[in-house]
Amino acid sequence: MRNFDSTDEKDDLVLDVYGEKLHCDSQILSWNSKIFRAMIKESEGSSEICLKDSIPVEDLRELLHYLYSSCEPVNDHNFRELLHWGHTFEVNYIVRLCHQYMESLVLSRRITKALRIEFFLLSWKYSVEHLKNIYASREVYVGPPNCMKKIVENVGIPG
Structure with missing residues (x-):
């Protein structure tokens, strides 16, 4: 399972959460989330978006994991966070x-x-x-x- 701590060849964006940097592909985020799409558009020209005070880093990792590989089943341990952050970031x-x-x-x-x-x-x-x-x-x-x-x-x- 990818942890987003290191860059992948298609990664062109860094999400900074409380100083922890998660490397992502802006297209994957934009395709899946209206909120990420707006953030990326707003930060045009910058390769980093600061998400401080908006989401715990482990919850963001879980959300990103689902954005990158939609085949994982939702379960008792993650559905509350996924439901909340899915709504927050509009990941339908x-x-x-x-x-x-x-x-x-x-x-x-x-x-x-x-x-x-x-x-x-x-x-x-x-x-x-x-x-x-x-x-x-x-x-x-x-x-x-x-x-x-x-x-x-x-x-x-x-x-």
């Missing part, structure tokens, strides 16, 4: 992978009630409409509808 196919992962677990009923509730909240936070519909149709029980509505309101998640 990573967001889609996370949605599919969450939906498959919810529909398989192989998850704990705590995880069902977490997925319910994530479906509202990240507008996972299909998952919200599954919960709304009561295919998957997470609790009384009034209780879940109050949770969404109290957590401050827009609906």
Whole structure:
């Protein structure tokens, strides 16, 4: 697995995260992310973009790993970060992978009630409409509808 610490022959961009430099191909970033595309365009002429205070370096490595090799499966250990950063950087196919992962677990009923509730909240936070519909149709029980509505309101998640 590539760690992005050293340059590859196609790399033409360095992402600086808290002083740690990750070497990337600007075309791969631009093709996959509207946010990276805008950053690259804004820094025209510069071969380095500073991402301080925006993303932990290990989360960026994980995101880059998926941008470079989309064949890795989303799993329990990485889906939260991938979902969050996929939304943040507008990497649609990573967001889609996370949605599919969450939906498959919810529909398989192989998850704990705590995880069902977490997925319910994530479906509202990240507008996972299909998952919200599954919960709304009561295919998957997470609790009384009034209780879940109050949770969404109290957590401050827009609906």
